[in-house]
Amino acid sequence: xxxxxxxxxxxxxxxxxxxxxxxxxxxxxxxxxxxxxxxxxxxxxxxxxxxxxxxxxxxxxxxxxxxxxxxxxxxxxxxxxx
Numbered sequence: 893x894x895x896x897x898x899x900x901x902x903x904x905x906x907x908x909x910x911x912x913x914x915x916x917x918x919x920x921x922x923x924x925x926x927x928x929x930x931x932x933x934x935x936x937x938x939x940x941x942x943x944x945x946x947x948x949x950x951x952x953x954x955x956x957x958x959x960x961x962x963x964x965x966x967x968x969x970x971x972x973x974x
Contacts, residue, residue: 895964895968896950896953896954896957896964896967896968897950897953898949898950899947899948899949899950900947900948900953900971901946901947901948902941902942902946902947902948903946904971905939905948905953905956908967908970908971909927911970911973912929912932912960912970913929913931913932914927914928914929914932914937915927915928915929917936922940923940923941923942923943924938924939924940924941925938925939925940925941926938927939933961934959934960934961937959937960939956939959
């Protein structure tokens with residue numbers, strides 16, 4: 893299995909959230925973004941969208957994957973699924 897990327901573009905992370913059926917629930921004036929999916933736990937999850945460059949470093953990505961209650965392998969499969 894491939895490891896997690898050293899950086900991940902925010903748009904690719906959002907695409908993975910959409911594959912999990914999360915949709916944007918609220919967007920504050922800052923960088924916090926809250927997503928909702930009533931069929932998953934957690935139903936609500938909040939992430940901070942990175943500023944320029946819009947990439948998540950590996951450490952942040954690992955923390956976000958834990959928040960989603962996924963393994964790195966499950967998240968990697970989401971990234972590679974069309």
